[in-house]
Amino acid sequence: MKFIIKHEIKGRIRISLARKFHTVREADVLEQYLLGLDGVTAAKVYERTADAVIYYKEDREAVLVQVAAFDGQITEKQEMAVKSSGRALNQEYKEKLIQKVLTRFATKTFLPAPVRAVYTSVQAIRYIVKGIHCLVFKRKLHVEVLDATAISVSLLRRDFNTAGSVMFLLGVGELLEEWTHKKSVGDLARSMSLNVEKVWKKVDGTEVLVPLSDVTAGDELTVHMGTVIPLDGVVVSGEAMINQASMTGESQPVRKEPGSYVYAGTALEEGEITFKVEKSAGSTRYERIVQMIEDSEKLKSSVEGKASNLADALVPWSLGGTALTYLLTRNATKALSILMVDFSCALKLAMPLAVLSAMREASQHHITVKGGKFLEAVAEAETIVFDKTGTLTKAKPVVSDVVSFNGMEKEELLRIAACLEEHFPHSMANAVVQEAKKRHLVHEEMHSRVDYIVAHGIATYVGEERVVIGSHHFVFEDEKCTLPEDGKEKFENLPENCSHLYMAIGGQLAAVICIEDPLREEAPSVIRQLKEAGFKRIVMMTGDSERTAAAIAKRVGVDDYFSEVLPEDKARFVEEEKAKGHKVIMIGDGINDSPALSAADAGIAVSEGAEIAREIADITIKKDSLDEVVLLRHLSMDLMKRVHGNYRFVISFNLGLILLGVAGIITPSMSALLHNSSTLAISLKSMTNLLPEEEREEA
Template identity: 65%
Template sequence: MRFVIKHEIKGRLRIHIIQGGMSFRQADMMEYYLSNCKCVTSVKVNERLQDAVVCYVGNREEMIETLRHFSYQKVDVPETFLQNSGRELNRTYWDKLVNKVVLRMGSKMFLPYPIRAGITMVRSVKYLWAGVSALAKGRIEVPVLDGTAIGVSLLRNDINTAGSIMFLLGIGEILEEWTHKKSVDDLARSMSLNVSKVWLCQDGQEILVPASEIKEGDEVCIHMGNVIPFDGVVTEGDAMVNQASLTGESLPVHKSVEGYVYAGTVLEEGELTIRVKEVNGSSKFEKIVTMIEESEKLKSSLESKAEHLADRLVPYTLLGTGITWLFTRNTTKALAVLMVDFSCALKLAMPVSVLSAIREASVHNITVKGGKFLEAMAEADTIVFDKTGTLTKAQPTVVDVVSFMDKPTEELLRIAACLEEHFPHSMAKAVVDAAQEKNLVHEELHSKVEYIVAHGISSTIEGKSVVIGSYHFVFEDEKCVVPEGYEEQFNSLPSEYSHLYMAIENRLAAVICIEDPLRDEAAAVVNSLKTAGIKKVVMMTGDSERTASAIAARVGVDEYYSEVLPEDKASFVEKAKAEGHKVIMIGDGINDSPALSAADIGIAISDGAEIAREIADVTIGADNLYEIVTLKVLSNALMKRIHKNYRTIVGFNTGLIVLGVAGVLQPTVSALLHNTSTLVITLKSMQNLLD
């Protein structure tokens, strides 16, 4: 790449790229390439100026050489990154905003009054027609008020006022549309499909391969709790599929042979083999965007109330105008009421506040699927934590494998990993990772694997039954026993670890000891949540009483429950809601899904089971639980902003009406102040809530 250095200081270069022009795609490609270089700490590419600002660490000459080696043809950028960057969207709306302001100022400065008047008359047709259309449908709403204000201004030959009203309404429309589309796109990108590996069915076996290697016509096996990675036709199996993210259906849909499944939906129960029809997941991103834009999920109840209140206030504004004229017989004073109303600011500022908060949450690695969940978070007083992978670290590790038969521990770990790799759970991942670290590569020896939620896995290997899971599952449900002579070894298992039991032919074969350390920030997060307004913190886990009590004491929860099943978690949430509490549920596994669905706001950990993320209302990153506190504080701040906006809008506009009726302010001044205040409140509503 050819470029010149325009400015530099230590650790920062501003360069100008020498080429005929830069497209949005090329700018995204360069930004992706540079941001993935180890020496680069931040990069910003401006496609219009063909400039790039690069901050880096290390040797300057190495950075220069990295820039020289860049080529659009050589860099491999994921198509999803290019499609969803948002660069073109931001540029489009910024240009719209600048063009509108420039045209407004330019016309006032350079166009003669008759031409400006003609343009204003033409532009007013849109607003007048919208008002007439609303009246024709029997609705007296905001378009009626806007049309009336513009129409009366034109009848009085007050072209400047009519132009100012339309200019400010136009600016508001652009800002609202920009914020809305940006928030929706950010949300959709967070919800978009991101599957790296899939199970390819080949020669009677399941082989784990990168998703990028799958071609149209390949057969792929999807296990319970996993996302369906491609559009396709079912060739084998019977299952229930959660399609809520795509169709909005609240109940899972039954799928069997010859049924069609869609990329991004989640297999909730059962197992399917599909023949791939669309390797790129069809237009999943566009489908999600459409779903979000059409869904009432995006609106909080306060936001909906603001819209309805805005429309309900219109008749009163018109009535106030008429009464003022009847009592004063002064058209100017009557127009002072008409030119000022509460509806514009209410209808514009509230949605912008909510959507801006959703956008701000995404900056903190928090995906919120709708404004009403921010409202629920602000009102919540009870929070329920799952333990494994939530309060404890998302990466438990195997510390020991204790053998209870004449087989080496490496062989037993290999068998366990062979079974566990089919299902998404932090404990299963620990077993698979431990086997990989020891280079215990295995063939797929087992028959069909069956996963029993919150219990374990059963299968057969070389004709022998194998089960792996919890104590309850292995010893109580499956009636397995400890081999003779191993009782003392069994009773002396280290108590500080979680235990995963594996039995072959109903006899205990191995106990895998797993360290599941508490997150460093867990206790501080619980304390911070209480400071932010949470009154009751509960921990629920399927682990033993011994492990649960130790974790609960260290975290500082108000209540804890051990050895619970998925339905127990959901029942607790439903009971708390029935008692009048607003409940948050936080989990990461398939077994947490019923409770996540039942809660007022379900929060899933980003690297947990796909079905948990699909059902949850909010997804947070796996690295830090402080994101929950951030979400609570953000939600509280949003509610404060909304209530403050209400007070400001009502107070300021009431003042304008009083001053107008008293004759202190002329209608043109009232209109200008009203529309300016609406714009200022909307712009302030777009500011970040957290400093």
């Protein structure tokens, strides 16, 4: 690909291609290619100028060589991103907005008055029909009736300028609302779309880990407990309980057995299934998420519902006020001044735009919010509950040592542990698997069916011997495993600064895997900032021992902590706090956090947690930092301030217009102009970012 460098500073290059412009698809393809290059941290392509801005880390020459090698080809994963790009949508609505403004200018400037009157009357038909339909067929006095009445009265008074202005501003408002809604939904859907790279494929009766791009219709895939179903298909063997809330809205898990249909993106909570793929990877998942979001009541927060209800409730008062003013004053101009001021227009438009724009802004900070009501919950919550492992501590703990108790080599014990743990991705399991990779320990599947006991451990058979790996409670109390006689002293001297993963073979302890779970550097600061942001109680809950929990709790500065808890204990605590009248946020990353995430007013899944946690959670944070939790709190609180500020402005400003109109100080056309201009202004304001510039830059 030929290009020239137009401008550059360290870490940033702006290039221009040897053409006048890009099509939307060409721009998207190039942008996805640039984003996938080694060393590139961000990229933006401008289709109208055929320019591209590239942000890179260090090796400038290597980046330029890769850019020059572009031949128009991209990966299947990048192609899926291109298909769901929002670039075409933005271009479409920019053109619609420009066309509407130019049409309004041209009709006012160049059309003769008689022609303009006919044009305005024809344009009014749509609004009048909507008003009649709402009044006659729906039997409701909603905003459509008020708009139709205002436009009709203006036409009857031969005030075509006022009628045209009202329709123009209503049209611009509709366009902006539709554009922002579709863009916000699209941004949200893209961030919710699956990012599955590898799956377990059944090949000659054996599970083989393969790239998702290698799967075609008719292949059989196996899905284990705690993971997300990657594609649509029909179950051929096994039974499972599937959480389909994100797809169908069902609150309870659904039982799936041979012959049942399963959907991509739904989470397997219990059991294990093998299913035949019906559709290979494509854009259908994205499109279904878009539909789900648009249909879902989750998008509606109570403030949006309140705005909509209040808007409709004010319509009869506006019509009644108009009639009463005319009866008392016999002055049509004063009466019409009330009719031209529509509270409901601003209320219905500005509130949803504010919420959707806040969701869009959150997505810019790697935060996916699945509905407006969850932002409201974050703003109003008093209690916040943190899981420890992978949340307050780093998402990638590391293995510091493997202590052998049965005479086997450390590498062999680690190989067995990794073979089991790779089926159930959690932070400690990932540490074992990564350490095995680091030591170049490869393995064949040496075990039978693997059973995962939530919050306890894993059990299977290797040959004739039962192998278990998990917590002290699971291995020694539930499984009744014993400690070798010659290993007591070694056992008592295990390092206290580590978490311990116990593995027993044939009923006897074989190894203790010592795992360092470093505290996130930002955790103490985040806890302090959350207290400053208004949280009255910050709690840490963990399945770890009392000793480990106490040490972490002291270092981070939480108000309370609970150790050795089970998943149901976390969910029970959340329910108890809610029963006391407190709004509760739960933050976690693992399979065992799922019940509490579902129970909380807002469940937040962080970073590289278990897929089921991310699927069930109401909010997901993709950036590997807890600082985003503080940012989310500030964003949510700022949203509520904006919403309440909008209420005060709409009511006071429009009430002022009514009083001025009734007093005869301003004309109906001026009332309409000021009202619609204020509606447009508050809507545009509601679409702007909430966080101050410095906070956005820090993020």
